[in-house]
Amino acid sequence: MATAGLLFIGILLGYGAMGTGLFIQPDADKLLEIFFKEPFVLFIVLLIIWFTASMRVVTGRLLEYRYLNSLPLSSKRLCCYFFVQDLRRFRWVPLCVLVILVGLLTVAPMVYLCRVAMLTILSYGLVISLVLIAHLETGRNSRINYLYRLAPWRTLLSIAFFALLICTGLVVPQLISGVFFWPVVAVLVTVIFALLRLAQLRFERWRRQNRAFVSPEVRKDRRNVGRGRMSLLFDRISALNPWLGKNLLAALRRRQGGVLFLTALFIALSYLASMNNQLMHHRMYVLLAIAAIYSVFFAAQTIDRFASSEESTQIIYALPVSKSAWYGSIFFPALGWLTGIYTLFGALIAMYSLKLATYFWLQSLFIGVVVLILALNSALISFPDVKTGKKYFIYLILAMIVLSALFYKYHLLIMILMILFSLLRIFRVKLYRMAAS
Amino acid sequence: MTTQGKHLLTVHDITLAYEDQAVISDLSMDVDAGSFIGLIGPNGAGKTTLMLALSGQFHPARGRIEFENSDIYKANDRYKGRIGFVHEAPFAYPYFTAEEFLHLIARVKGVPVDHIPAQVRTALEAVCLMDERHKLTSDLSMGMKKKLAIAAATLGRPNILFLDEALNGVDVESAFHIKEMLKDFVARGGTVILSTHILEVIEKICSRYVLLKAGRIIADIQADAFAAGDEFKHGDLEQYVVSLLR
Numbered sequence: 001m002a003t004a005g006l007l008f009i010g011i012l013l014g015y016g017a018m019g020t021g022l023f024i025q026p027d028a029d030k031l032l033e034i035f036f037k038e039p040f041v042l043f044i045v046l047l048i049i050w051f052t053a054s055m056r057v058v059t060g061r062l063l064e065y066r067y068l069n070s071l072p073l074s075s076k077r078l079c080c081y082f083f084v085q086d087l088r089r090f091r092w093v094p095l096c097v098l099v100i101l102v103g104l105l106t107v108a109p110m111v112y113l114c115r116v117a118m119l120t121i122l123s124y125g126l127v128i129s130l131v132l133i134a135h136l137e138t139g140r141n142s143r144i145n146y147l148y149r150l151a152p153w154r155t156l157l158s159i160a161f162f163a164l165l166i167c168t169g170l171v172v173p174q175l176i177s178g179v180f181f182w183p184v185v186a187v188l189v190t191v192i193f194a195l196l197r198l199a200q201l202r203f204e205r206w207r208r209q210n211r212a213f214v215s216p217e218v219r220k221d222r223r224n225v226g227r228g229r230m231s232l233l234f235d236r237i238s239a240l241n242p243w244l245g246k247n248l249l250a251a252l253r254r255r256q257g258g259v260l261f262l263t264a265l266f267i268a269l270s271y272l273a274s275m276n277n278q279l280m281h282h283r284m285y286v287l288l289a290i291a292a293i294y295s296v297f298f299a300a301q302t303i304d305r306f307a308s309s310e311e312s313t314q315i316i317y318a319l320p321v322s323k324s325a326w327y328g329s330i331f332f333p334a335l336g337w338l339t340g341i342y343t344l345f346g347a348l349i350a351m352y353s354l355k356l357a358t359y360f361w362l363q364s365l366f367i368g369v370v371v372l373i374l375a376l377n378s379a380l381i382s383f384p385d386v387k388t389g390k391k392y393f394i395y396l397i398l399a400m401i402v403l404s405a406l407f408y409k410y411h412l413l414i415m416i417l418m419i420l421f422s423l424l425r426i427f428r429v430k431l432y433r434m435a436a437s
Numbered sequence: 438m439t440t441q442g443k444h445l446l447t448v449h450d451i452t453l454a455y456e457d458q459a460v461i462s463d464l465s466m467d468v469d470a471g472s473f474i475g476l477i478g479p480n481g482a483g484k485t486t487l488m489l490a491l492s493g494q495f496h497p498a499r500g501r502i503e504f505e506n507s508d509i510y511k512a513n514d515r516y517k518g519r520i521g522f523v524h525e526a527p528f529a530y531p532y533f534t535a536e537e538f539l540h541l542i543a544r545v546k547g548v549p550v551d552h553i554p555a556q557v558r559t560a561l562e563a564v565c566l567m568d569e570r571h572k573l574t575s576d577l578s579m580g581m582k583k584k585l586a587i588a589a590a591t592l593g594r595p596n597i598l599f600l601d602e603a604l605n606g607v608d609v610e611s612a613f614h615i616k617e618m619l620k621d622f623v624a625r626g627g628t629v630i631l632s633t634h635i636l637e638v639i640e641k642i643c644s645r646y647v648l649l650k651a652g653r654i655i656a657d658i659q660a661d662a663f664a665a666g667d668e669f670k671h672g673d674l675e676q677y678v679v680s681l682l683r
Contacts, residue, residue, distance in 0.1 A: 235540075242544035246530065253532040312528035317494040319545050320517040432513065433489070435498040436454045 009121060016114025017181055025173040026108035033276075034107045035170055039100050041273045041290055043166075046096050047159050048262050049297060053090065054131070054155045075204040079132075083196060086128045094124045097166065115176045116169050122188040123165040129195040130158045133202060156262075243321075243329030247305075251333065266294075267341065271348045284356045287345050291364040292371075295338060296397060299375035300390060302334045306379040307386040316383075317432050323380070327426075331376055338368040370415050371397070377422035380429055396422065445470040445596065445628055446491060446509075451500030453486050453652075460486045461652040463500070468630070470596070473623045475639030476632040477678055478649035484632040485525065485601055487649065491630065492522045492599045518547055521590025523603040527582050529574035535585050536561070536570040539592060546593035560588035563618040565611045580606045587615055597628045604631075604638055616642055640674045648681060656681055 015021065073081075097120045101113050134154040169176050176184055238245030274286040304310060316326070342364040350357035374396045382389035400418050404411035446468035453461040460483045468474065468491075476484045489495035491502060493509045493516050502509050509516045529538050539557040548556055561567050564584035569577060577585060583606055590598055598619070604612050619629050620642060633639060639646060646663065648656035663674065 238541065238544050239550060242541055245544075246533075246541050249537070250530065250532040314524050314528045317489075318492065318517065318522040318524075319542065320514040320547065321545065322514070430496070430510075430513070432493060432510070433495045435452070435490075435496060436456050437498040 009118070012114045012118050012121075016111045016118060017185075021111035022115075022181060023178045024109050024111045025177045026112050028171070028173055030107045031104065031170060031173070035104060037273055037276045038286070038289075039103050041270050042100055042293075043097070043163070044266055044269050045290075045293065045297065046093065046100070047163055048266055050090060050093050051152075051155060051159055051262060052259070052301065054159075055152060076200050079196070079200040079203045083129060083132055083199070086132060087125070090124075090128070094120050112173060112177065115181060116166070118185065119169045119176055119188075120166055122185065122192070123162050125192050126165075126188060126195070127158045127162040129192050129199060130161070131155055133195050133199040134158070241325045241329055243326045244332065247329050247333055263341065267344050267348075270345070280352055281356060284349055284353075284360050287349065288360055288363055291342060291345055291360075292367050294341065295364070295368045295371045298334070298338060299371045300393060302330065302372065303375050303379040303386055303389050303393060305330045306383050306389065308384060311384075313384045313433075321431055323426070323429065323431065327376060327380060331372060334372055334376075335369065338372065339365060342368065370400075370419065373419050374400070374422060377419070377426055381422065381425045383429065383431075444468065445505065447503045447506075448491070449500050449502070451490060451497035451502060453483070453490055453495060453497050459652065461490070461497075464652065464654060465500075466647070466654060466657065468597075468628060470628055471623060471626050472628055473619070473642060473644045474628075474630045475643035475646045476630060476649065477634075477636065477639060477646060479682060481651075482649040483652040484649055488522075488599050488601050488630060488632055492520055492597075493517050494522070518593060519595055520597045520599065521592070521595040522599045523583070523586045523590045523601060525602040525605075526579075527586030529577070529582055529585055531573065531575035533574055534571050535566055535574060535577065535581075538574055538585065539589055542589040543592045548593050556592055556594075557588075560591050563591065563614065564588045565614055580608055580611070583607055584611055584615070591618075591622070595627070597630065598622065600629065600631045600633075602633055604633060604635065636675045636678065646674065648678060650682060 098117055101116055237248055270290045274283040277283045277286060342361055346357045346361040349360050375393050378393035379389040382392055396418055403414045444467045448466045450463045450465050452463060478484050490497055493513050496510050504516050539560060540553060543553045543556060561570050564587050566584050569581060583603060587603055623629055644660045646658045647654055
């Protein structure tokens with residue numbers, strides 16, 4: 001794998017940064033005009049997914065750090081282990097950026113895009129080392145575990161830095177062309193190695209202090225669970241559906257301010273991207289496509305609500321759990337969130353056409369409901385195996401897209417049939433384990 | 438609750454296997470209402486697997502399990518509403534306080550809304566967790582989590598309690614109170630199936646000892662008969678178990 005990666009980088013360098021190819025540049029205006037339409041939105045969606053995926057890793061990492069710290073391993077080895085692990089874990093990020101770059105082939109020469117690809121790979125390495133060092137940066141007098149508290153902001157800033165580097169490469173093509181290219185590469189590589197060395201030193205300090213973990217008592221002090229207010233809300237909703245009450249309470253206590261910020265950013269950027277189109281209904285269709293893509297990603301993320309990190313088979317299998325109540329407790333909040341997003345998009349469209357906004361809202365809501373049902377059905381059918389659930393969901397979505405494209409006249413019927421097909425399987429789901437025969 | 442002496446649970450020739458290995462083979466047993474069963478056996482004997490099957494969480498590949506003459510996997514939800522289960526490493530939702538967690542479990546178990554506060558309070562007192570009721574479950578120690586799981590299992594006035602290594606890691610005073618609570622539960626007609634490696638606990642509180650080895654029952658003894666010592670010359674449960682496992 002590592003050899004293939006190095007070979008790929010070698011090819012990129014060989015083709016994009018040697019000879020006269022090094023001086024070839026695109027028409028910057030044309031490139032930007034195309035990039036800041038749909039590719040940019042995809043780019044932002046990708047970064048948001050990266051951020052969300054990073055956040056999932058943080059809690060598990062705490063245990064891993066604690067365990068590995070107890071083993072007789074050198075700081076250097078451990079530091080490299082975490083770096084390589086993160087490089088591998090998020091390798092889909094540079095790959096997806098490369099795919100987005102391929103989409104620019106019509107307006108930018110291949111040799112230039114190879115250089116942007118190199119910049120992407122180096123920026124990715126830089127961000128991973130930045131995040132790693134930030135994870136290990138634990139102050140002497142700190143009472144608070146950085147792994148928990150500052151992880152979202154650190155990761156967000158690092159990812160924003162990554163986006164900035166790529167965008168700079170596209171906005172100022174001369175920076176990665178001609179005589180500037182090799183110095184940029186040299187600086188990035190040097191910074192990565194310097195950061196890794198620094199991470200190693202920080203790791204050693206962290207081990208010496210061994211203060212990265214605070215006692216439960218200290219954590220308790222800084223957690224404001226807002227018991228009285230929450231309990232009232234919890235009681236009222238729980239009377240209708242205990243699982244719904246539980247999920248809402250958990251969502252409230254997670255304090256996902258970062259997610260709200262990113263979503264607002266995503267909506268604003270999507271709207272700006274759609275403004276590149278002159279015709280109003282074209283703008284609406286661009287936003288509809290973005291909303292549909294978002295719905296699919298969001299629905300796929302919702303499947304994780306059935307993962308062992310969120311829901312325990314211990315509880316689900318041991319208690320008299322009503323499938324419909326459990327299903328509803330995940331479906332309705334997810335649908336509420338999607339409806340909120342569609343309404344915000346709809347409000348932006350309503351600024352120039354109320355009719356188009358209504359059409360958008362109804363269409364996107366329909367897509368959202370279908371996609372969510374398919375996702376949750378897939379998850380429940382495969383419970384507790386979330387990976388299989390996601391795979392099943394992807395197959396269903398692909399089948400739905402292909403069949404709807406082939407028989408567009410019957411696309412509504414196709415969607416309904418797919419939902420019914422997965423619903424039939426839900427009735428057979430048993431909330432207990434089956435012994436192998 | 439069912440009167441003492443009747444078979445509450447009947448197990449007919451069950452076989453349980455994971456993907457790569459059989460754990461329980463053709464096992465049959467009866468459980469009477471009001472009995473306190475101690476499940477003993479070496480690691481890997483199948484104690485946890487048997488408890489999961491008996492509690493409606495692991496459908497056997499062959500055989501059936503009946504609760505009051507009806508298959509527990511046919512009316513699974515109804516059956517689960519009448520039992521309580523404590524896992525060896527219990528799980529609790531991290532964003533909940535101990536009290537909120539118990540409220541959730543009580544609601545899922547279908548406890549009438551008016552009865553929930555009283556039942557939760559009683560359960561917390563029984564396991565000595567009243568002072569920790571406002572703590573987040575993620576801030577509880579493993580021993581406290583076990584106590585919380587025991588409290589959760591007792592909600593909804595179950596007929597049977599399954600305790601899988603439930604007293605391991607629980608402090609002395611709490612363990613004493615829990616044992617008293619379990620004895621009281623049995624005295625009122627409830628049934629307890631307890632799996633543990635601590636033979637002293639089993640010897641002290643159980644009315645029946647079931648010894649499992651490699652997925653089979655190799656001894657099923659009433660505590661009274663064992664204490665009388667006529668058939669069991671060793672007179673000491675530990676020595677007797679070790680002699681059977683050799």
